[in-house]
Amino acid sequence: MTDHSAAPNQKRPFWTIARKDAAAGFLxxxxxxxGIITFVLVPLGLVFYYSMHEWNVLASTFTFVGDANYQMLLRDPNLPPVLLASAIFSAGLVVLNLSLALLLAVLLDQKLKGIVVFRTLFFSPVVVSLVAWTIVWSFLLQANGGINGILAVFGIEGPNWLRTPTTAMISVVVVQVFKNVGLNMILFLAALQGVPKELYEAARVDGASPFKQFRRITLPMISPTILLTSIITIVGSLQVFAQIAILTKGGPGVSTTVLVYYLYQQAFQFNFFGYGSTLSILLFLIVAVLTFIQWQMRKRIVFYEN
Structure with a gap:
């Protein structure tokens, strides 16, 4: 009879197949x-740390103030109009950008001669320098600029676009829409070209109108792209800075002072770095909450999540 208990213990190798696979995955x-730790988590932690201090660069002082900056945030009289301007800018940008991008994508999703030229034309502003694009538009929107010059040809006296609260906000939104609409257009165009043509053929056989085909087939099939572009556009709208700084500098008054530009003013113009860090925390929370809400809405937006 064999005595199994007397068999020598075999040492199991450390680098098993499972551990090798795990190590490769971690690498x-x-x-x-x-990258996330260095450029996201660490800066976020430092911003929160700075928000608990008052940092005067000129006097070389760094003082712990606890929640004083957060108390200031709650009492800041400029914060409500700044948040309102941010909301108006974001809403206008998202609605116009997504609507125009989808319209252009539908029009350019045609097998016509020379259609590639138009696709390139509408996408070209995306690759143009943001600062150069905005500076050109700042000249066009002046009281004696190109836009009013064109209106004068038709006998229309144009307003001072960047010096009136209503037209200033509209101008900033339109400039940003024209700059980035090509990116969403390309994303929508790619999604449209991925819709099976057999669905449209079956719908036409059943007598569905073009509008009904668009509503019942196109929109559900491209709903994942709609969700993606809406998240990208909303997050981008809350981070706008260069357009405001060049076109209006937040004016007239605070009508175009969005949260990022207000943060810049507090930190780098008035040297309130602690309060500027507190505004950064507020911006982070707003972006995180809006992104979470949109992601939760995917069950209603994206057809295969229903």
Whole structure:
């Protein structure tokens, strides 16, 4: 009879197949993980740390103030109009950008001669320098600029676009829409070209009108792209800075002072770095909440999540 208990214990190798696979996986994600830690988590922690202090660069003082900056945030009389301006800018940008991008994508999703030229034409502003684009538009929107010059040809006296609260906000929104609409247009165009043509053929056989085909087939099939572009556009609208700084500098009054530009003013113009860090925390929370809400709405927006 064989005595199994007397068999020598075999040492199991440390680098098993499972551990090798796990190590390879960790090596692949290491660059991204280090990037997130270095450029996202650490700066976010430092911003929160700075928000608990008052940092005067000119006097070289760094004083712990606790929640004083957050108390100031609640009492700041300029914050409500700044948040309102941010909301108006974001709402106008999202509605106009997504609507125009989808319209252009539908029009350019045609097999016509020379259609590639028009696709390139509408996408070209995306690759143009943001500062150069905005400076050109600042000249066009002046009281004696190109826009009013064109209106004068038709006997229309144009307003001072960047010096009236209503027209200033509209101007900033339109400039931003024309700059980035090509990006969403390309995303929508790619989504439209991925819709199976057999669905449209079956719908036409059943007598569905073009509008009904668009509503019942096109929109549901491109709903994942609609969700993606809406998240990208909303987050981008809350981070706008260069257009405001060049076109209006937040004016007239605070009518175009969005949250990022207000943050810049407090931190780098008035040297309230602690309060500027507090505004950064507020901006982060707003973006996080809006992104979370949109992601939760995917069950109603994206057809395969229903």
């Amino acid at each position: 692949f994600i290491a660059p991204q993980t280090l």
